[in-house]
Amino acid sequence: MRKQIAAANWKMNKRLDEGQTLLTAILAGVNSVQPNQEVVFAVPFPYLVPLQSLVADKTNISLSAQNCHHKTSGAYTGEVSVDMLDSININYCIVGHSERREYFAESNAVLAEKVNLCLSKNITPIFCCGELLNIREAETQNQFVAVQLEESLFHLDETAIQKVVIAYEPIWAIGTGKTASSAQAQEMHAHLRAVLATKYGTVVANNISILYGGSVKGANAVELFSQPDVDGGLVGGASLLADEFIQIIHALKG
Numbered sequence: 152m153r154k155q156i157a158a159a160n161w162k163m164n165k166r167l168d169e170g171q172t173l174l175t176a177i178l179a180g181v182n183s184v185q186p187n188q189e190v191v192f193a194v195p196f197p198y199l200v201p202l203q204s205l206v207a208d209k210t211n212i213s214l215s216a217q218n219c220h221h222k223t224s225g226a227y228t229g230e231v232s233v234d235m236l237d238s239i240n241i242n243y244c245i246v247g248h249s250e251r252r253e254y255f256a257e258s259n260a261v262l263a264e265k266v267n268l269c270l271s272k273n274i275t276p277i278f279c280c281g282e283l284l285n286i287r288e289a290e291t292q293n294q295f296v297a298v299q300l301e302e303s304l305f306h307l308d309e310t311a312i313q314k315v316v317i318a319y320e321p322i323w324a325i326g327t328g329k330t331a332s333s334a335q336a337q338e339m340h341a342h343l344r345a346v347l348a349t350k351y352g353t354v355v356a357n358n359i360s361i362l363y364g365g366s367v368k369g370a371n372a373v374e375l376f377s378q379p380d381v382d383g384g385l386v387g388g389a390s391l392l393a394d395e396f397i398q399i400i401h402a403l404k405g
């Protein structure tokens with residue numbers, strides 16, 4: 152059965168001491184995570200090692216990188232490779248967040264390389280897809296996200312694709328307070344699963360977790376996560392507030 156995942160994306164927020172306080176408060180509010188659930192904290196690179204001791208003895212709670220470089224190593228000043236992440240035992244990495252696509256011009260082809268490198272080190276890519284408002288208004292979002300999957304993931308074989316977590320994040324809903332309705336989320340998630348099923352078959356498609364992202368909060372998480380094809384969330388703003396994120400974790404399907 153596919154995992155239900157609550158993933159926090161801290162983005163470029165918090166000083167280290169504030170991050171330690173936040174993570175400690177969240178962990179204190181979560182007694183245990185069910186075997187089919189996973190809680191992931193995508194924190195800034197410099198905090199990956201210092202925060203590791205806080206989650207070390209926790210089951211199904213992990214730290215994640217927010218990005219990695221698409222080359223293995225070399226003269227890329229300021230970049231972080233998957234090998235570096237592997238060397239500090241990081242098992243998750245967000246790939247292709249819309250902010251990276253927009254501000255750092257990450258293409259579907261570059262993201263395919265990042266996905267490959269992550270998988271080569273057994274790092275689970277949390278692969279983000281999602282459309283801009285104008286695409287939604289033109290009602291071409293289904294085709295748009297299908298192409299994102301095809302160009303960045305569909306070179307993978309059946310085994311490899313099942314190691315990928317997909318996050319559907321409509322860009323018009325990120326940080327805007329404008330959540331997709333649970334019906335809109337379900338419709339898109341079912342579409343993504345159907346696209347995966349066409350390529351890999353239903354059994355494989357049913358094993359892939361598809362998270363929803365875009366203004367997930369404590370107050371809307373239960374309704375969103377209770378949709379049959381929504382397997383949790385990738386959460387920005389509300390993951391910076393302990394009470395909100397605890398509520399979001401508790402909203403995961405059991």
Ligand code: PGA
Pocket residue numbers: 160320324325326327328364365366367385386387388389
């Ligand atoms: P948000 O961000 O929850 O603040 O909308 C989600 C994301 O960008 O991953």
